[in-house]
Amino acid sequence: MVSLMPRPRGTVFLELTPKAPHPSKPFSFTTTSSTKAVTIRIITPTRLCSKLVLLCFRYQREKSCMPTLVKIGLDSDIYVGNALIQFYGCLGTLIDARVLFEKMPHRDVGSWNTLLGIYNYSSDSWEVLILFKRLMYEEIKADKITLVILFSACARLEKLHYGKTLHCYATKVGLECMLNLENALLGMYTKCKDIDEALRLFDKMGSRKDIVSHNILLNGYIEMELVDFAREIFDKIVEKDLVVWSSMMHGYVKAKQPKKTLELFKKMVDTGLTPDQNTMVSVLSACASLSNLQYGRLVHRFILQNNIRQDSFVKTAVIDMYSKCGSLEDGLVTFYKMDCKDVVTWTTMIEGLANYGLGNEALCTFYQMERQGITPNEATFVSLLAACSHSGLINEGCQLFRRMAGVYRIQPKIEHFGCLVDLLSRAGLLHQAEEFMEMIPADDKIIAYKTLLSACINYSEFDLGQKIANNMMELGPQSQAVYVLLSNFYALEGHGLKLQKQEET
């Protein structure tokens, strides 16, 4: 009836045949994965099917193996349908999920929630809002779970106003005093940076507040770069869990206080908690910004010794740590050993190579990435252009810049413009760089001008430098660094003019 065939590389194939066991006859099976054994008792074919699907899902989520559903021959009902929607969603085949949803003869609010949930999970929050409209139109009664998903979607889209409207709706239907709904709401307010509203809600929640509520606020402060406020909340939490520790450690990484991250890490381990992969990413990142290879190696060894799962986040952080700590070799070894590299992993490696002045190797890595069908993003091009700039690959850099907009439809940002100006300036192609300035939006010009003016100083290009200096002055008052640069230029220009006059006489 049911065959569960473990395949190499952790794949589990499930096959269900049309003839299900007799409904009255209990049916059970046991399966083992590398990490866990699961036993399920199933009574009806429907539940059998639905449980199997969810089992697949759990495997998927724990990433212990990749499930593939081969065939379901049972007549589907609403439960099977809901479970299948969920399953397809987790495999990332949203279209299948949607087709199934539309085909279902009967849908309950759970079906809607499942579909909303997978769109939300796949970061397609717009679709969540569109579907919600339809849900209201079809007069389905939204429940507390629907609203939780919606608040989460609003948070991601930073749709504060819409979220507030939903908040009123929740109050009206008497759903506002449920903890996880309030937490979702709190998350929405913090992610939309309405800290006043978040604090009001936080106070209103009174004793209902749990560790999740505190952590949401803590992360809100970190996001707003108020790491000391975050620390206050952190210190107030008596029984800190892994998530809270990780949040605070990440907060210090973000606030460029990596030493405090490492301090906290020590403290956390002393309290007897075993860190997980999320924690380790922040610790590795702290080592990277400290460029402390010794500590970095220690942390890497810690991960191996404690059997902490190395997912792509951890491995990417390891690569970054080794590259930034001066051991590109170790970074490369980790990189080549990885089998599922995503765009961030590739970008990290490209950046590592670029910083070692290995421009051609960085480009080769990029072409390899393209061949594997990974789509580069903004950050990838920043690393690539930096690689070209550091290695003087002028043609390649210009070509990549064109490809970024032409092939990948990525709007160049100041980082990209900066790299290209840098590239041209270093090569002494100052006039070309100046022409290029016209493409840069006014708000971003000053940074590029700084690069260009520095280059003018290096190449003693006084005329062009004068023009650029005038342009910079026209942009209005600037930071001190700009005036220092300008005065350097004028000092040199004066000096240069004197030299020229001496030559003339």
Add this chain to the structure above:
DNA sequence: AGACTGGGGA
């Protein structure tokens, strides 16, 4: 029975 709230990498 299932759908939902807090942390991570360039």
